Amino acid sequence: MKHENLLITGGAGFVGSNLAVSFKRKYPRTNVIVLDNLKRRGSELNLVRLKENGINFIHGDIRNPEDLNLGNKIDLMIECSAEPSVLAGYSQNPLYVINTNLTGTINCLELARKNNAGVIFLSTSRVYAYDALNSIKTEENEKRLDWQSGQQIKGWSMNGIDTDFSIDTAKTLYGATKLASEIILQEYIGAYNLKGVVNRCGVIAGPWQFGKVDQGVFTFWMLAHYFKQDLNYIGFEGRGKQVRDLLHIDDLFELVDIQASNLERVNGRVYNVGGGRQISLSLLETTEACERISGNKIKIGSDLKNRLGDIKIYITDNKKISDELGWVPKKTTTDILNDIFSWIRENEQQLKKSLQI
Numbered sequence: 001m002k003h004e005n006l007l008i009t010g011g012a013g014f015v016g017s018n019l020a021v022s023f024k025r026k027y028p029r030t031n032v033i034v035l036d037n038l039k040r041r042g043s044e045l046n047l048v049r050l051k052e053n054g055i056n057f058i059h060g061d062i063r064n065p066e067d068l069n070l071g072n073k074i075d076l077m078i079e080c081s082a083e084p085s086v087l088a089g090y091s092q093n094p095l096y097v098i099n100t101n102l103t104g105t106i107n108c109l110e111l112a113r114k115n116n117a118g119v120i121f122l123s124t125s126r127v128y129a130y131d132a133l134n135s136i137k138t139e140e141n142e143k144r145l146d147w148q149s150g151q152q153i154k155g156w157s158m159n160g161i162d163t164d165f166s167i168d169t170a171k172t173l174y175g176a177t178k179l180a181s182e183i184i185l186q187e188y189i190g191a192y193n194l195k196g197v198v199n200r201c202g203v204i205a206g207p208w209q210f211g212k213v214d215q216g217v218f219t220f221w222m223l224a225h226y227f228k229q230d231l232n233y234i235g236f237e238g239r240g241k242q243v244r245d246l247l248h249i250d251d252l253f254e255l256v257d258i259q260a261s262n263l264e265r266v267n268g269r270v271y272n273v274g275g276g277r278q279i280s281l282s283l284l285e286t287t288e289a290c291e292r293i294s295g296n297k298i299k300i301g302s303d304l305k306n307r308l309g310d311i312k313i314y315i316t317d318n319k320k321i322s323d324e325l326g327w328v329p330k331k332t333t334t335d336i337l338n339d340i341f342s343w344i345r346e347n348e349q350q351l352k353k354s355l356q357i
């Protein structure tokens with residue numbers, strides 16, 4: 001990678017901290033700086049790890065442009081700071097999610113513009129309209145819901161959702177603020193000759209994710225099994241058959257690394273990025289895997305009420321990104337859950353304290 005100064009916003013979080021450590025290990029001469037306001041519970045645990053890996057931490061808030069006067073020349077920014085919960089703003093004031101995910105991102109783009117830095121933007125599959133996703137006809141199998149084949153829907157196939165899928169109706173405040181930021185990024189690319197790329201990621205999973213009920217479901221599920229805490233299958237009749245694909249954070253690093261070295265080539269591109277059909281799980285299947293790996297069986301109840309904006313099935317169609325960049329995810333669902341389990345076991349006491357388990 002030719003970049004000398006890499007800034008990762010939200011760099012104490014799950015994605016940001018893992019990317020920071022991986023970049024620093026692969027490119028020891030690159031100055032890796034992370035900025036984070038430590039809003040996410042657990043992110044503070046990453047500070048020791050970042051320091052041990054020679055990464056510079058700045059305690060700052062992307063909502064404040066003053067916090068982004070870094071005094072360093074930045075040549076690449078990976079924007080990972082966010083309020084990433086799909087429920088954000090629903091039962092409380094929406095200003096935090098809007099001010100961080102939209103206004104804060106614009107502040108980051110300003111920093112990039114002033115530095116003439118490239119931007120890799122971590123967006124989300126949640127930019128797609130949830131009613132449209134839920135209107136794809138499904139069938140119920142023993143352990144999971146699946147789509148019915150043979151439907152004619154733009155942007156959908158049995159392989160998953162591609163970037164042509166509908167963004168027309170509501171998508172959650174989280175998804176809407178991310179989509180709005182994508183649009184502004186495209187304007188910065190057009191107006192200021194900034195180089196940037198958008199990754200609309202499905203669920204990303206792996207070690208150092210501080211999973212909670214509304215975000216980071218696979219870690220949340222494994223944490224509950226490890227610490228023997230009750231869970232609920234929420235929505236879609238409470239049977240745990242909803243499905244997500246999942247992507248190991250190491251596979252995401254591989255992709256972002258390719259993009260960082262090929263920014264001219266990927267400039268302005270918007271990609272869907274995820275595990276794909278082969279790397280997907282229903283909650284029911286996740287329970288079975290967590291039981292097998294942890295050796296623990298816990299009580300799992302049913303909450304029949306659907307959560308606003310929740311979706312039955314999300315699977316990424318990676319065709320566009322695989323065709324263009326030759327990238328394919330490699331880590332299986334078992335690799336991902338095994339890695340999460342080992343991380344919890346190695347950090348049991350710290351996690352107990354920080355997550356108040």
Ligand SMILES: NC(=O)c1ccc[n+]([C@@H]2O[C@H](COP(=O)([O-])OP(=O)(O)OC[C@H]3O[C@@H](n4cnc5c(N)ncnc54)[C@H](O)[C@@H]3O)[C@@H](O)[C@H]2O)c1
Nearest residue numbers: 010013014015037038039040043061062081082201203204
């Ligand atoms: N984890 C996933 O499954 C997933 C899926 C799709 C997209 N993404 C995107 O990837 C990015 C990283 O997500 P993550 O899973 O690491 O979430 P995370 O919550 O672990 O990390 C986000 C970090 O941003 C920080 N932050 C929040 N508000 C901030 C602010 N105003 N100023 C500075 N820092 C702030 C938090 O403290 C946290 O450390 C986000 O943009 C998210 O939308 C994540």
